[in-house]
Structure formats: structure tokens, C-alpha cells
Amino acid sequence: MSVEAREARQPWILLAPAISAVTLLLLVPLIFIVVYSFWLRTATGADQVGFYLDNWQEALTDRFYRDILFSTLRIAAITTVVCALMGYPAAYFIARSRGNKVILLLLLMLPFWISYIIRTMSWINILGVSGALNTLLMSVGIIGEPINMLYNETTVILGLVHFLLPFMVLNVFVSLDGIDTNLEDAANSLGATKWQSFIQVTLPLSLPGLAAGGLLCFVLGAGTYITPLVLGGPRDAMFANLVFEAIITQLNWPLGSALSLMLLVVLGALVMIYNRYLGMAQLMKGLG
Amino acid sequence: MRWGWHLIRLWSLLVYGFMFLPVAVVVLLSFNASQFGSFPMTGFSFRWFVELWNNDAIMRAFRTSIVLGLLTAVISTTLGVLASLALVRYKVPGANAISTLLIAPILVPEVVLAVALLLFLNFLGLHKSFTLLLFGHVIFTLPFVILVVQARLVSIRRDVEEAAMSLGASPVQTFFQITLPLMLPAVLAGALFAFTISFDDITGTLFWKPGGVETVPTQIFAMLRNSISPEINALGTVMIVMTVGLPLIGAAIARQLARKSGT
Numbered sequence: 001m002s003v004e005a006r007e008a009r010q011p012w013i014l015l016a017p018a019i020s021a022v023t024l025l026l027l028v029p030l031i032f033i034v035v036y037s038f039w040l041r042t043a044t045g046a047d048q049v050g051f052y053l054d055n056w057q058e059a060l061t062d063r064f065y066r067d068i069l070f071s072t073l074r075i076a077a078i079t080t081v082v083c084a085l086m087g088y089p090a091a092y093f094i095a096r097s098r099g100n101k102v103i104l105l106l107l108l109m110l111p112f113w114i115s116y117i118i119r120t121m122s123w124i125n126i127l128g129v130s131g132a133l134n135t136l137l138m139s140v141g142i143i144g145e146p147i148n149m150l151y152n153e154t155t156v157i158l159g160l161v162h163f164l165l166p167f168m169v170l171n172v173f174v175s176l177d178g179i180d181t182n183l184e185d186a187a188n189s190l191g192a193t194k195w196q197s198f199i200q201v202t203l204p205l206s207l208p209g210l211a212a213g214g215l216l217c218f219v220l221g222a223g224t225y226i227t228p229l230v231l232g233g234p235r236d237a238m239f240a241n242l243v244f245e246a247i248i249t250q251l252n253w254p255l256g257s258a259l260s261l262m263l264l265v266v267l268g269a270l271v272m273i274y275n276r277y278l279g280m281a282q283l284m285k286g287l288g
Numbered sequence: 289m290r291w292g293w294h295l296i297r298l299w300s301l302l303v304y305g306f307m308f309l310p311v312a313v314v315v316l317l318s319f320n321a322s323q324f325g326s327f328p329m330t331g332f333s334f335r336w337f338v339e340l341w342n343n344d345a346i347m348r349a350f351r352t353s354i355v356l357g358l359l360t361a362v363i364s365t366t367l368g369v370l371a372s373l374a375l376v377r378y379k380v381p382g383a384n385a386i387s388t389l390l391i392a393p394i395l396v397p398e399v400v401l402a403v404a405l406l407l408f409l410n411f412l413g414l415h416k417s418f419t420l421l422l423f424g425h426v427i428f429t430l431p432f433v434i435l436v437v438q439a440r441l442v443s444i445r446r447d448v449e450e451a452a453m454s455l456g457a458s459p460v461q462t463f464f465q466i467t468l469p470l471m472l473p474a475v476l477a478g479a480l481f482a483f484t485i486s487f488d489d490i491t492g493t494l495f496w497k498p499g500g501v502e503t504v505p506t507q508i509f510a511m512l513r514n515s516i517s518p519e520i521n522a523l524g525t526v527m528i529v530m531t532v533g534l535p536l537i538g539a540a541i542a543r544q545l546a547r548k549s550g551t
Contacts, residue, residue, distance in 0.1 A: 010374075010378065011374035011375075011377075011378035011380045012374070012380075014370040014371060014373050014374035014378075015370070015371050015374045015375075015380070015386065017366075017367045017370060017371075018367040018368065018370065018371035018390055018430060018434070019371075019386070019389065019390070021367055021426065021427060021430065022389055022390055022392060022393065022427065022430070025405055025423055025424075025426075025427040026392060026393050026396065026401060026404070026405070026427055027389075027392075028408060029404035029405050029407065029408035029409075030396070030400075030404045032404065032407065032408040032411065033403060033404045033407055033408070036407055036411075086303050086306070087303070089296050089299045089300060089303075090299065090300040090303040090304075092296060093296050093297055093299070093300035094300070107304065108303075108304060108307060110307075110532060111307045111308065111311060113484060113531045113532055113535055114311055114527070114528050114531055114532060115487075115488050115504075115505060115508075115524070115527045115528070115531055116488055116490065116505070117488075117490050117505045117508050117509055118311075118314060118508065118523075118524040118527050118528065119310060119311065121508065121512055121520065121524070122310035122311060122313060122314045122524070123310055124512075125310065125313045125314060125317055125521070126309070126310055126313055130327055131327065132313055132327055134327075135327035135328060162306070162307070162310065165303070165306075165307065166307075169303075194292065195292070219397065222397075223397030223398060223399050223400075224399075224491070225399060225491070226490055226491060226494075226509070229509075230509075230512060240397070240399040243399050243400075243403060244399070244494070244495075247403055247406070247407075247495065248494070248495065253407055256403060256407075257403065257407065260399065260400045260403040260404070261400075263397055263399065263400055264396065264397060264400045267397055268395075268396075271395055280388065
């Protein structure tokens with residue numbers, strides 16, 4: 001074999017294990033559940049192989065699934081907006097601070113490393129009947145009896161915001177940090193107020209980071225089932241909870257396949273739209 | 289405009305508080321002497337850490353999580369480093385498409401990934417097991433390893449290797465004596481990332497784990513079903529120390545290595 005041919009083959013040898021892993025453990029399984037979603041669950045024994053539209057009919061027409069899909073998207077949207085409102089000023093503060101930016105950023109990213117389940121359950125310590133807030137309010141005398149603040153949609157959103165905020169801050173920071181501050185100075189020297197130069201120069205330039213952070217918050221938020229299980233009430237199930245119920249509790253795998261694919265299509269469409277207009281590069285900047 | 293900046297600073301301070309307060313409360317309550325995992329604080333005590341140590345279920349979960357995390361880190365880092373080398377060092381046709389393919393596991397919602405893998409491997413005859421759990425963790429952590437390693441690999445200069453080769457080193461010698469030592473910080477960072485993500489994962493793990501096997505997060509999740517026991521807070525504190533301490537130690541080691549190798 002010539003040197004060139006060997007040289008050309010080398011990268012493929014290096015890539016082969018990773019590509020086969022992703023193909024066999026992700027791509028083929030995804031195609032498989034498309035097929036599986038047309039099978040039928042039988043009351044006893046193995047699932048009926050064939051081409052049945054029953055699962056899709058149930059998943060797409062049952063009001064119950066549709067309502068939960070919409071409320072999932074609503075919860076994810078609220079979470080994303082709250083993350084943006086909380087995270088943008090914080091990212092701006094870090095990017096423009098005269099102190100040690102890296103330390104400030106690392107400090108805010110620290111909770112990102114702390115276990116998701118611990119961070120989620122930690123809110124029970126704060127908001128529970130004998131939690132920090134109730135104890136505080138009672139000792140000050142504002143309330144006589146502990147109030148039940150937990151297990152509703154608001155606490156689910158709270159938990160999600162706490163989980164996802166670092167993603168938002170990191171992405172906005174990466175974007176803000178890359179903006180040449182001379183641009184702002186130029187706007188100011190041309191007579192713009194600080195506020196004007198922020199609105200007309202800095203904010204538009206940081207929008208890609210905001211969009212990347214927003215996409216991550218939305219997609220990760222809409223795909224969770226742990227937070228609603230820990231911090232939500234019985235009526236706060238999100239779409240991923242339905243998937244979990246179908247697969248793990250009811251063992252209705254064909255229906256679970258259809259529901260998973262529905263979630264994939266809805267969230268995948270968002271990623272596609274994002275990719276179409278902004279490209280994946282921005283997202284990778286924030287992740288890497 | 290001065291006050292505008294002050295407002296931003298105050299806001300950021302509140303955001304920092306929001307992020308840290310719940311975590312601080314977990315740590316605080318884990319030292320509470322009271323027999324309930326809640327306020328008021330009745331005294332300072334290590335008893336919940338002792339109980340944790342004596343709790344067989346939790347210690348078993350710890351061992352499972354550590355073994356799973358280590359295996360995941362080894363496999364995922366090996367695959368990730370090889371792929372990153374190919375993507376950074378060679379002109380591969382369709383490199384963009386390959387990159388997208390390799391990070392696809394984090395573009396797909398984890399629940400969907402979990403369902404697809406479970407159903408497919410089950411169809412092939414591999415039922416819920418430690419192996420399935422390991423496959424799941426590897427595929428889920430691989431994109432993170434690739435992103436981290438690739439980012440660091442770009443900064444390693446090629447001419448050092450070329451110098452070694454021109455002085456008569458074989459490609460294999462060059463890899464083990466020049467490239468690998470230079471890459472070590474990136475490799476360790478990737479492995480640490482994979483371990484931490486695996487150690488923390490619950491979303492996929494609940495789908496893949498066989499009955500009776502618990503990792504630390506699923507064990508905590510199961511314990512939450514009853515009520516918050518003080519043990520959970522103690523376990524939380526241990527997890528916080530581990531997940532925060534490990535990357536910090538890792539970063540310190542990486543910096544030392546980087547200084548020694550002179551890059």
C-alpha cells in the first residue's frame with residue numbers, strides 16, 4: 001500500500017470505534033423504535049409484530065397526551081425566559097467585571113457540577129413544611145402555621161431554572177466576552193448613551209449566545225421527568241413522565257416508542273430551526 | 289449610569305445566592321443533630337455521616353456508581369480521544385457531518401436515547417443489566433469527551449511531533465513519547481468529565497438499571513419517596529464534596545502536568 005493510501009486510511013481507523021458506537025447505540029436504536037412504534041402490545045406475552053397505527057392514533061389524538069405536551073412546552077418556555085432574565089445580567093456582570101472573570105464564571109458553574117438530584121431535592125429543604133423558609137417565617141411571626149409551598153408547577157419551574165441557569169450564563173458569557181469593547185466605546189464617543197450603545201450594539205451582538213443558551217434550556221427542560229417527580233404534584237407530569245410511565249410502569253413499549261418519537265420530533269424540530277439560522281458552532285462553543 | 293452597573297452587580301449577587309443557597313442548606317442540615325432531616329437545627333453532629341457509612345444499601349450504590357463511572361470514563365475517553373485525534377489531525381472528508389454524528393447523543397433528548405437503547409438492546413437479547421447501563425453511559429458521555437478533548441487538542445503544536453519524526457522516531461514512538469504526554473491534560477479532563485457525568489446521571493440510569501441495582505442518584509431518588517431523611521443530606525454533602533472536589537483536583541493536576549511539559 002502506498003504511503004498516501006495509508007495516510008488516508010489512518011483517520012478512519014481512529015474514527016471507527018466512536019462512529020460504530022454512535023451508530024449501533026444511537027442511530028440504529030432510533031430507527032428500531034420507529035419500527036417498534038407500529039407494533040402492538042398484547043395483554044400477554046410478546047408484542048405483536050406488524051404495522052398497526054393504534055399507538056400513533058392514541059398518541060396523536062388523545063387529549064390527555066396533547067394537553068401534557070402543551071403544558072410541557074409552556075413550562076419549558078417559562079423556564080427559558082426566567083433563565084434568560086436571571087442569567088443575562090449575571091453573564092454581563094462577569095464579562096464586564098474588572099475582577100477575575102474566570103473565577104467568577106467558575107463559581108457560577110460550580111453548581112453545574114453538583115449532582116442534579118441533590119440540587120433538585122435541596123429545594124425541599126428550603127420550601128418544605130419544615131423547611132428553611134417556613135421556619136424563618138414562623139420564627140419571625142409572619143405566619144402561625146407552615147404553608148405548603150411545594151409540589152406544584154411553580155416549584156417544578158424553580159427546580160428547572162436552578163438546574164439550567166448555568167447553561168444560559170455560560171453561553172451568554174461566551175458571546176459577550178467575544179465582543180470587541182471598542183465597538184461600545186465607538187458608539188459612546190459618537191454620542192450614544194451607555195444604555196443606547198448596549199441596546200443597539202452589545203445586545204444584538206450577544207443574541208447568538210442568548211439563542212444558544214435558550215435552546216439548551218428549552219430542550220433540556222422539556223425533556224426532563226425527574227424534576228416533576230421530585231418537586232411536582234401528581235398533576236404536574238411532563239411529557240417525559242408519560243414516556244417513563246409507558247415504558248417502565250405499564251411496560252407498553254410500542255406506545256412508549258411512539259411517545260418518545262413525538263418528543264424527539266417536537267424538540268428535534270427546534271434544534272433544526274436553530275441549526276438552519278444560527279448553526280451548531282455557537283452551541284459547541286458554549287459546551288466545550 | 290453608575291447606578292445601572294450597581295444594579296447589575298446586585299442582581300448578579302442575588303443570582304449567585306439563588307444558585308448556592310439550596311446547596312448550602314443541604315450541607316448545613318447534614319450536620320444537624322436532630323433526628324429529622326429538617327429545621328430547626330438542634331446541634332452539630334457527624335452522626336448522619338456515620339449512619340451513611342453503616343448503611344449497606346448506600347455503600348453498595350456508591351461502589352456501583354464508582355465502578356460504572358470508572359469503566360465509562362476509560363471506554364468513553366479511549367473512543368473520544370481516538371476520534372478527536374482523527375478530526376483535529378487529519379483532513380477527513382465530511383468532517384462536519386462526522387462531528388455532528390458524534391455529538392448526536394447530546395442533541396437527542398436523553399429520555400429518547402434511553403428508550404431507544406433499552407428497547408433495541410432488549411430486542412437483541414441484552415436485557416436490563418450492568419452492561420446495558422455501561423453502554424448507555426458510554427454513548428451519553430462520548431460527545432462531552434470529544435468536545436473537551438478536541439478543544440484542548442487544537443492547541444498542541446504539530447511541529448514538535450514533526451521534529452521527533454525528523455530525528456528518526458517512528459510514528460508509534462512519536463505518539464507515546466511526544467503526543468500522548470502533551471495530550472495528557474486533555475485526556476484526563478475528558479476522563480474526569482465522563483466520570484462526573486456518569487456518576488451524576490439519573491435520567492437514563494432509571495431506564496437501564498436492572499431491578500435491585502442502584503447507583504447513588506437512583507438510591508437518593510428511591511429514598512426521597514418516603515421523606516427527606518438526614519442521611520440524604522449527608523449523602524448530598526458527600527456528593528457535593530466529590531463532584532466539586534474531583535474536578536478541582538483534576539484541574540490542579542492538569543495544570544501541574546502542563547507546567548512540567550512546558551506548554
